[in-house]
Amino acid sequence: MYPARQALLAGKALARWTGLGDVEARQMARLRRLVERTWREHAAHARWWAEHGLTPGTRLAARADLLALPVITKQHYQALPEAEAIARDYRGVPLLTDLTSGSTGAPTAIRRTYPEDFTMCAYRLGEHFRYGLSWFGLRVTLNSGVAESLDLPGAKRQNPWMKAGLLRRASVNHVKLGPEGVLRRLRELRPQAVGGHAEAIWRLALEVSEADLRGLRVHHLAMGAQTVTPEMRERVRRAFGCPAYNMYGASEFNLLASECPETGLLHLNEEGLIVEVVREGRAARDGEGGEVVATNLAAEAMPFIRYALNDWAVMGPERCPCGRGVRTLRSVQGRVAEFFHFSGGRKVHPFELINPLLRFVGWMKEYRMVQAERDRVEVWFDVMGEAPEDACGQVAAAVGEKAPAGVVVEAMQRAIPPVPERGKNKMFQALGAE
Ligand SMILES: [Zn+2]
Structure with a gap:
C-alpha cells in the first residue's frame, strides 16, 4: 500500500477513535443510506412515514433535519x-x-x-x-x-x-x-x-x-x-x-x-x-x-x-x-x-425511597415497594437473623422521611412473593402517571 494512502487510513481511524473530524456529516451520510433502503425494503416503516406526510426525498443534511421524521414507538412494532x-x-x-x-x-x-x-x-x-x-x-x-x-x-x-x-x-x-x-x-x-x-x-x-x-x-x-x-x-x-x-x-x-x-x-x-x-x-x-x-x-x-x-x-x-x-x-x-407518580404531578424515583433501607442491611433480607394507592406506598419486607422488635416502625419512618408530604408509607413484615420468571426483577410496583 502507498504510504499516502496508509497515512490517510490511519488518520481516518484516529479520527473515528478520538471522535474528531466531522462526526455529524458521517452520521448523516449513513442515515441517508439507511432511510433510503428502509423506504424501499420495509413496507411498514414506509407506511408510518407516508402517513406523516413524508416522501422518499426528504432532506436529511444535518441532525436538526431529523425532527422532520416522526417518532416511532414500541407500540408501532x-x-x-x-x-x-x-x-x-x-x-x-x-x-x-x-x-x-x-x-x-x-x-x-x-x-x-x-x-x-x-x-x-x-x-x-x-x-x-x-x-x-x-x-x-x-x-x-x-x-x-x-x-x-x-x-x-x-x-x-x-x-x-x-x-x-x-x-x-x-x-x-x-x-x-x-x-x-x-x-x-x-x-x-x-x-x-x-x-x-x-x-x-x-x-x-x-x-x-x-x-x-x-x-x-x-x-x-x-x-x-x-x-x-x-x-x-x-x-x-x-x-x-x-x-x-x-x-x-x-x-x-x-x-x-x-x-x-x-x-x-x-x-x-x-x-x-x-x-x-x-x-x-x-x-x-x-x-x-x-x-x-x-x-x-x-x-x-x-x-x-x-x-x-x-x-x-x-x-x-x-x-x-x-x-x-x-x-x-x-x-x-x-x-x-x-417513577412513582404522586398526586399533584409530583414524581419520585423509587430508588430515592429505597435508599433509607440501606441502614437495615444487617437484618433486612428482601423487600418490595408497592404503590397501593396514589398517595399510599406499602413496603413489604422479610427479615433474617436478629431483627429489631419495632422493625415495621423503623422501616416506615425511614422511607416516610423521603416521601413527599401527604404520602402515607406503611411497612409490613411478610413473605415476599417470588419474582416472575419472565420480565424484569421488579422491586417496585408503581401506578404510572395519573
Ligand atoms: Zn469525556
Missing part, C-alpha cells in the same frame, strides 16, 4: 405481524433475537443480523477497554435469563474469540440464583468486569457483605444508567471497592452512552447511533431534560429510526471536556414509566 417487522431483503437471513425487558407490560422481540449485533457489541467492548478491561479478562453479565428460558434462536451467543480464551463473556441469572447464589457463581468465574441489570448489582451491594464483594476483586462495574441514582452508585462503589461506571443501554441499541471516567458525563455513542434528547419537539440544550429518541445506524433488518425509548435524560455539553469529541448527556433519569 408491537402492532405488526412478526414477518412485517423485518425488512424484505433480510427475510430468510439468520437473525438473532433479543427481548426488551417488558417494563411497559409486554416484552418486544428485537431482531438483528449477526454482523449488526457484532458492530453493536464491539462498541460496548471498546468502552470496557477504555475502562481497563484486558483481552483475557472475563466480563460477566447479570441478567434475568428471560431470553435463555424462552430458547429463542440465537439467544446463546458463541464467538471464536472466546474459544481462544480472549474477550470472554458469561451470563449469570440473578433472578434464579439470588444474591448468595450470584456471589458463589462470581467466585467461581472471577470476572474482571461485572455488568447487567443494575438492580442485581444493587441487591448484591445491599445483601452481601463488603468483605465478600471486595474479595471478588472486580476491576470495574457497569451499571445501567437509567435506574441508578448517584447515592446508589456510591454505595455500590464502596461495597465492591472498585469504580462503577454508568453504561446506558437498551436492547434496541445496545450501548447508547457510557460514563466518562474524567468528567462523569456520559459520552454518547456517536459511532453507531444518533441519540437525541427531545424537549417540546426540539433538541434539548445543555442542562435541559427531555425524552430520549435514538436512531440505530447499524440496524437494517429491523430499523430503529427516531425510536422513543421512554427514557428521560438531561443533555450535556456538545463536546466532552476530556477531549473525546462526542456529545454528552449529564444524566439519564430513569424510565419515564418507572
Whole structure:
C-alpha cells in the first residue's frame, strides 16, 4: 500500500477513535443510506412515514433535519405481524433475537443480523477497554435469563474469540440464583468486569457483605444508567471497592452512552447511533431534560429510526471536556414509566425511597415497594437473623422521611412473593402517571 494512502487510513481511524473530524456529516451520510433502503425494503416503516406526510426525498443534511421524521414507538412494532417487522431483503437471513425487558407490560422481540449485533457489541467492548478491561479478562453479565428460558434462536451467543480464551463473556441469572447464589457463581468465574441489570448489582451491594464483594476483586462495574441514582452508585462503589461506571443501554441499541471516567458525563455513542434528547419537539440544550429518541445506524433488518425509548435524560455539553469529541448527556433519569407518580404531578424515583433501607442491611433480607394507592406506598419486607422488635416502625419512618408530604408509607413484615420468571426483577410496583 502507498504510504499516502496508509497515512490517510490511519488518520481516518484516529479520527473515528478520538471522535474528531466531522462526526455529524458521517452520521448523516449513513442515515441517508439507511432511510433510503428502509423506504424501499420495509413496507411498514414506509407506511408510518407516508402517513406523516413524508416522501422518499426528504432532506436529511444535518441532525436538526431529523425532527422532520416522526417518532416511532414500541407500540408501532408491537402492532405488526412478526414477518412485517423485518425488512424484505433480510427475510430468510439468520437473525438473532433479543427481548426488551417488558417494563411497559409486554416484552418486544428485537431482531438483528449477526454482523449488526457484532458492530453493536464491539462498541460496548471498546468502552470496557477504555475502562481497563484486558483481552483475557472475563466480563460477566447479570441478567434475568428471560431470553435463555424462552430458547429463542440465537439467544446463546458463541464467538471464536472466546474459544481462544480472549474477550470472554458469561451470563449469570440473578433472578434464579439470588444474591448468595450470584456471589458463589462470581467466585467461581472471577470476572474482571461485572455488568447487567443494575438492580442485581444493587441487591448484591445491599445483601452481601463488603468483605465478600471486595474479595471478588472486580476491576470495574457497569451499571445501567437509567435506574441508578448517584447515592446508589456510591454505595455500590464502596461495597465492591472498585469504580462503577454508568453504561446506558437498551436492547434496541445496545450501548447508547457510557460514563466518562474524567468528567462523569456520559459520552454518547456517536459511532453507531444518533441519540437525541427531545424537549417540546426540539433538541434539548445543555442542562435541559427531555425524552430520549435514538436512531440505530447499524440496524437494517429491523430499523430503529427516531425510536422513543421512554427514557428521560438531561443533555450535556456538545463536546466532552476530556477531549473525546462526542456529545454528552449529564444524566439519564430513569424510565419515564418507572417513577412513582404522586398526586399533584409530583414524581419520585423509587430508588430515592429505597435508599433509607440501606441502614437495615444487617437484618433486612428482601423487600418490595408497592404503590397501593396514589398517595399510599406499602413496603413489604422479610427479615433474617436478629431483627429489631419495632422493625415495621423503623422501616416506615425511614422511607416516610423521603416521601413527599401527604404520602402515607406503611411497612409490613411478610413473605415476599417470588419474582416472575419472565420480565424484569421488579422491586417496585408503581401506578404510572395519573
Ligand atoms: Zn469525556
